[in-house]
Amino acid sequence: MLQDTTVARSARVHDWLLGGVENYAPDRAAGAALVEVVPGVRQLARSGRAFLRHAVGLLAGSGVAQFLDLGCGLPVLDGNVHEVAQAARPGTRVVYVDVDPVVLAHAFTTLDDNADTLIVGGDIRRPGAIREAIGGFFDWGRPVAVLMASVLDCLPADGADDPDGPEGVVRDWAALLPPGSPVVIQQMVCADAGVRAAVTAVMTGATGGRWGRMAAPGDLGRYAAPLHIKAPGLGDVTRRHPDSPAAPGPLCPSGTAAWGVVS
Ligand SMILES: C[S@@+](CC[C@H](N)C(=O)[O-])C[C@H]1O[C@@H](n2cnc3c(N)ncnc32)[C@H](O)[C@@H]1O
Numbered sequence: 423m424l425q426d427t428t429v430a431r432s433a434r435v436h437d438w439l440l441g442g443v444e445n446y447a448p449d450r451a452a453g454a455a456l457v458e459v460v461p462g463v464r465q466l467a468r469s470g471r472a473f474l475r476h477a478v479g480l481l482a483g484s485g486v487a488q489f490l491d492l493g494c495g496l497p498v499l500d501g502n503v504h505e506v507a508q509a510a511r512p513g514t515r516v517v518y519v520d521v522d523p524v525v526l527a528h529a530f531t532t533l534d535d536n537a538d539t540l541i542v543g544g545d546i547r548r549p550g551a552i553r554e555a556i557g558g559f560f561d562w563g564r565p566v567a568v569l570m571a572s573v574l575d576c577l578p579a580d581g582a583d584d585p586d587g588p589e590g591v592v593r594d595w596a597a598l599l600p601p602g603s604p605v606v607i608q609q610m611v612c613a614d615a616g617v618r619a620a621v622t623a624v625m626t627g628a629t630g631g632r633w634g635r636m637a638a639p640g641d642l643g644r645y646a647a648p649l650h651i652k653a654p655g656l657g658d659v660t661r662r663h664p665d666s667p668a669a670p671g672p673l674c675p676s677g678t679a680a681w682g683v684v685s
Contacts, residue, residue, distance in 0.1 A: 425523075440498060
C-alpha cells in the first residue's frame with residue numbers, strides 16, 4: 423500500500439530501534455536522534471519486547487486463552503505475540519489492534535493463514551468500539567489479557583481527568599474487561615525531566631505531532647493504580663527477566679529504563 427514516508431511513524435521508529443527493515447529515512451533520523459538523547463534506547467526497546475514475550479508466555483502457560491495487543495506495531499523477528507502465546511498454549515486467540523494503516527497492512531500479510539488471530543483497525547482510546555469490532559471472536563465471559571506495550575506514551579492527552587490520556591485509557595479498559603483479566607503495561611520511563619522533554623520533543627517533532635510524551639516512573643505508577651498488580655510489581659524489566667538483554671546502565675541518562683507491570 424502507499425504510505426507517507428516523508429514523516430516518521432512511531433511503529434517504524436520502533437521497528438528501527440529493534441533492528442527491523444520496515445522503516446524509512448525520517449524514521450531512522452528520529453531513531454538516531456533518540457540515540458543521541460538516550461544512547462541505550464535500542465537495548466531498552468529490545469528489553470521491552472523481551473518483557474512482553476516473557477509476560478505473554480507466562481500468562482498463556484497459566485491458562486489465559488485470549489490476548490488483546492493494543493498498539494501492536496509492526497511484526498517483529500523474535501517472537502510476535504501470537505507466536506509466543508500459541509507456542510505456550512495452542513489455539514490461543516490473539517487480536518491485534520492498531521491505528522496505523524501501514525501496521526494493519528503488514529499484519530494482514532503476516533497473519534493471513536492463522537485462524538486464531540484477528541486484526542482490528544481502531545483507536546485504543548475507544549475501548550467500546552474495539553470490543554464491538556472483536557465481537558464473538560473472543561468469549562467475553564472469560565479473561566482477556568490486554569497488552570499495552572510502548573503505546574501509552576503515544577497518546578497526546580494526559581492528566582487523571584482526561585479520558586483520552588494514558589491514565590483514563592487504562593482505567594476504561596480495566597473497567598470493560600471480564601473479571602480475572604490480566605493487564606500488561608510496558609514502556610520507557612525517565613526520572614530526569616530534561617531527558618523526558620528531549621525525547622518528547624524528538625518524537626513529537628519527527629511524527630508531526632502524532633505522539634504523546636515520555637513518562638516518569640511515577641506516571642506509570644498512576645496508570646497502573648486501578649490494577650491488582652502481581653509480584654514482583656512495577657519496575658525495571660531488565661533486572662527481572664532472564665531473557666532481557668543486559669541493562670544498558672551507563673548508556674542511559676539517569677533514571678531512564680524500560681518499566682513493566684503485570685496485573
Ligand atoms: C512504539 S509502537 C509499539 C509496538 C508494540 N506494542 C511493541 O511494544 O513492540 C506503538 C504502536 O502504537 C500504535 N498507536 C499509537 N497510538 C495509538 C492509538 N491511539 N490507538 C491504536 N494504536 C496506536 C502506533 O501506530 C504503533 O504501531
